[in-house]
Amino acid sequence: MNASRILEQIMKQAGSGRQGSGQSGGGLDVQGMVDSLSSQLGGGARKSGQGSGVDVKSLLGGGALGLLVGSKRGRKLGGKAIKYGAIAGVGMLAWKAWQNSRGGDQADTVREGHAMEQLQGDAREQRSLELLQAVIMAARADGHIDDRERALITEQIDGLGADAELHGWVQRQFEAPLDAEALARQADSPQAAREMYLVSVAVVDDQNPMERAWLDQLGGALGLDDGMRQELERQALGG
Known part of the structure; x- marks a missing residue:
């Protein structure tokens, strides 16, 4: 599979989305952009109010990530912005959260494992699969990914260069049970x-009870204590 390449592109897109959104209130008009993309993928040359065509590559800023969570966000919250920074800098922010929880103590760093951005080869591929699986499961947590959204997500991921094996893997994630214990077993280190x-x-709305x-x-399944979870959530919010 080429999961690491796909995740790298999503992280880059997330970085662009973070700059575009400014991570401010109000968020993005997600549903409108999803509808525009649906129209264009269906062959319609839908135009914007300014008379220009829809640029698929610029939609949502976060690309496949935006499609993964965007339509449900638009339906529930009028387009709440995705926490792009947490995706774009996942390894660094998770490591920073661990350091903060220890008061900057650097002991036991070998046992903790390497950050995503430090990995190479098979190790990077495996971590990429773990993170992609976590994103998909989180996006499914409220039960609102329908057939149209699945098709759009698949189109975007394929557009990023997913090979046949990864394509099949993504489809299986849509069908797999939402099992936190099974997902947690994929983590190969505390850092993961x-x-x-x-x-x-x-990618979740923590105000939604299901999410x-x-x-x-x-x-709980990952073995993260309350303090570590709170610090990770603080980092995701740019704190």
């Missing part, structure tokens, strides 16, 4: 666990 929780925080419950289940 923190990163999985952090990306999950980035908050998913975060709580996942945090």
Whole structure:
């Protein structure tokens, strides 16, 4: 599979989305952008109010990530912005959260594992799969990804260069049970666990009871104590 390449592109897009949104209140007009993308993918040359065509690459800023969580955000919250920074800097922020929880103590760093951005080869591929799985499961936590949204997400991921194996893997994630324990078993180090929780925080609405419950289940399954979870959530919010 080429999961690491896909995740790297999503992280780059998330970085662009963070700058575009400014991470301010009000967020993005997500539903409108999803509808525009749906029209264009269906062959319609839908135009904007200024008479220009829809640029698929610029939609949502976060690209596939935006599509993964965007339509449900638009439906519930009028376009609440995704926490792009937590996706774009997942390894660094998770590591910073761990350091903060220890008061800056650097002991036991080998046992903690490496940050996503430090990994290479098979290790980076495996971590990428773990994080992509966490994102998909978090986006599914409220049960509102329909067939149209699945098709759009698949189109975006394929557009990023997903090979047939990764394509099949993504489809299986849509069908798999929402099982926090099974997801947590994919984490191969404490650092991986923190990163999985952090990306999950980035795509859920913690004011939604079902999504908050998913975060709580996942945090427990990953073995993260309350203080660590709070610090990761603070980092996701740019704190």
